[in-house]
Amino acid sequence: MKKLFIAVALVMGLGTSVAFANDVVAVAIDTVEVVNEYKVIDVKELPQSVQDAIKKNYAEFTIKEAFFDETAKTYKVVLTDKESKETVVVFDEKGEVKGE
Secondary structure, three states: OHHHHHHHHHHHHHHHHHHHHOOOOOOOOOOOOOOOOOEEEOHHHOOHHHHHHHHHHOOOOEEEEEEEEOOOOEEEEEEEOOOOOEEEEEEEOOOOEEOO
16 A cells, blocks of 8 residues: 555656656757958048048047958948047948948
8 A cells, every 4th residue: 555655646747847848948049240340441442432422521530549340341430529529430432431
């Protein structure tokens, strides 16, 4: 009788663990982050179209730094004004402003 009681207790214990195992669900989430990889370039390497756009639309600014993203074919230019406030503008190869 003692063995029967132990056997029933074990079966109930196994049944309970199986019942709760169904409630656990593994969820895998893949995250993809797109990051522009700008490389520092010399200001002289900016295309003429970008230089012209800066002269036309940002005449009161001075070019501080320039970067190029080969994958997106975009140029990120850091501009400074007279108060040393920085503005970052991204251009495509045609000199058109693009969103960051």
